[in-house]
Amino acid sequence: MAFDNLFSEIVFWALAVVTIGSAALVVHLRSIFRAALMLVVSFLGIAGIFAMVNAEFLAVVQVLVYGGGIAVLVIFAVMMTRDVDTGNRSTAVQPVALMMGIALLGALAYSIVQAEWAVLPDSLPGPIATVFVETPTQLGRLLLSDYVLAFEVAGVLLLAAVIGALSLVRERNDA
Amino acid sequence: MGETLAGNVIYRNVYQFVQDLLGEEWSWVAYAAAGMAIILLVTNAVMAIGAMYTWFERRLLGRFQGRLGPNRAGPFGVLQPIADAIKLITKEDIIAVGADRIVFTLAPVVMLAPTLLVLGVIPFGAGSWLADLNIAVLYIAAVSGISTIAVMMAGYASPNSFSLFGSMRAVAMLVSYEVPLVMALLGVTVLAQSMSLVSIVEAQALPFLLVTPLGALIFLAAISAELNRAPFDVTEAESELVAGYMTEYGGMKYGVFMLAEFTNTVVAGAIFAVLFLQGWKWAILPSHIWFLLKVGGFVFIAVWVRATLPRYRLDQILAVAWKYLFPLSLVNVLLLAAEVIVWPERGAAELGIMAAINWAVTIPAALLWSKVVSLRTSPPIAAMFSTEGR
Structure with a gap:
């Protein structure tokens, strides 16, 4: 890429903040419909990161499949759900879900940190x-x-x- | 990208100016500023063309319907788009009570974005394009799919059953027609052996409209549906749904929706010109003029179709997509793939032979299949989308 380091740094952090921020909002927002929309934003952010690392094909397929197809499916499903605006009430499964979530996050983070990433030469x-x-x-x-x-x-x-x-x-x- | 863009006068001047101002180490700012200048230029030019196209369409519809059309503002009413814009901007901005305000406001923006994003890969003339993406065809299919979400946002955020109805219809239609559309694009890709729009233009020793008439027809039908244009305009069918998903919109928000729609038609014309009409290629006149003329031709036919054909019912529209266009598009791709294997090198002569074969297949296939397929309403689908008794 002809870009300066600073430029790609800015783009990367912008994309990262958008992707993770919207993913956090998916969990936090009360309205399920808005949550579904934030999920789309998150998908698009990931597409942006793919584009940044020169995986154009993957980026476009990400937009096509997730931004176009899966998102429409999810929103369709959401529209047929009851209590769209208020969201679900919390259930007894919550602590278990929390633990499973943390375990999964830990496993993913561990494998990402531990993995030996093959870096391509210039x-x-x-x-x-x-x-x-x-x-x-x-x-x-x-x-x-x-x-x-x-x-x-x-x-x-x-x-x-x-x-x-x-x-x-x-x-x-x-x- | 790079080469053609760096050769552009405006790009070079802005780049040079910013770099002189800030120095060598800020070259990425110069890069961004020069890019922004080009983006501003292209975006505004295309939006202006889209706005002028509203006048063109209304005038032409007037001709077709034996009336005058807009003719008060300026000579022949050419200034009508400007008058419309002033009116829309100065209108009170209303958001209905009970609307999801944020989603409601964002929907027009999301609607306009794909239109402008598609511009990035379209070659407007010999040597003038923003990016020669090697996956441009896929990119167009992917980016234009985002407008489905905008329609859903508008329909859901408006506290109005008509809006929701309109958006549900739109989604059912858009999702169905994406299949034949992508299959038609696949046919062109197979023929040109590339997904880059520039290579596709260069591969057209003969216009692909002549070489693959079936693909062009399927593309025309599918793109009219994707554009919500007659005869597929059930999403905003005035006589039954007020204005469909746009019902609750007013002022410039409505204006942005309309702008997106009209600009989309022009952009679709540009895509059609690139895929099937040799893009910028032809004799004598400069390439950009040819390109604009070809886009104009597409747009004229689009208006003509709108003025001529009555609106389909939604279940008929879905039946046309799945029972008629989809099988034919499979035939088209199969045929083209076989021909590409037989003639690996395709000059004008080979393309001519292929055109003869394709026409010989297209006409009987289209006619025969239209006899086989019935557009009879299947009761459950008709019930799902009927507005009666709700």
Whole structure:
């Protein structure tokens, strides 16, 4: 990147604050609808971070799938929920959820800190440099050659989900 | 990015000016300032074109309907957009009681943002584009998907059943039409072997409108639905839903929604010109003029369609997307993929042969499939979206 260090630093911290701040608001806001909107902001922040580390393809897919698809699904689900404006009352599960949450956070933080991150050298060797230039082409090749089985299985899974959803709707109408 | 942008006069001058002012170590400020200058220019130019387009559309609709259209402000009423803007800005800003104020206020902004973001990847002429993203097609699909959320925000935040109805309809429609739209884009991508809009233009030895008529038709239908334009304008169907998700909006908030809608049509025209009409390419005239003329052609057809076709019912719209456009778009992609394998090098001659094959398939396929598919209402879906008895 041609950017100065200070510039990327500013962008990174802005994105980080937006992402984490909105994620915190998702938990805190009373209105579930607003919480869902903050979740979208959080997704977009993550997309921004992807774009910052030169993973353009991942960034765009993040916006497409999470910002477009998943967000609409979540908001749809929220709109069909009762007590949208007040949120749920707290339940007895809360302490357990808190402990599980802290445990998960600890595990994630530990693995991130402990992991040995492979840092790419400034001048990239040939094949890796091509990957950065034409990510979609390379990804497409891999998906349809080495990982074709996983690709197809994912397709069948989605098909099963569609058929499942259809059959659920159908049942309700027959009754 | 980089090269074409650095060659731009305005960009270079602003960059130089700020750098001289602050010194070498603040080059990133100069970089940002120069970028901002370009963004300001492009954004305002396109918004001005969008505003002028409102006049164009109203005038043209007037012609089609045997009346005059706006003709008081300035010669032929050209100043009408300015009069409208003054009126909208000076209006009292009303937020209905019981509205979710923050979400209500943000919705128009979220609506306008994707329109402007898409501009970043569109090549306006030979050598003039902001960014030649190698995933531009995907980027357009992704960014324009955000407007769905704006529609939901507006519909949910307004304390009005019509708004909610409008937004639910919009979401059902937008989500359905995204599928054929992306499949049509996929066809073009397969043909050009690239997702960069610049490479797509360069790959068009013949306009893709001629080479892949089916893809162009599907794209036209799907993009009209995505733009909420007639015959797919059920989301704001005036005669049944007041103004759909915009019902509670007034003043400049409403203005921003309308601006986004009209600018979207112009931007869609630009995308269509790039994908199917060779973008900036053609003879004699400068490339930018050709580009504008092609966009103008698309926009003219969009108005023509709006003036001609009656509105579909929502269940019919969804049926068209899933039963008609989706299978045809699969046929289109399959056909193009096979042809690309047969002719790995595609000059004008090869594209000509492909065009002949594609036309020979398109016409019977479109006609036959329209006989097979019925737009008969399926009762549960009709009940879900009917406004009667609520």
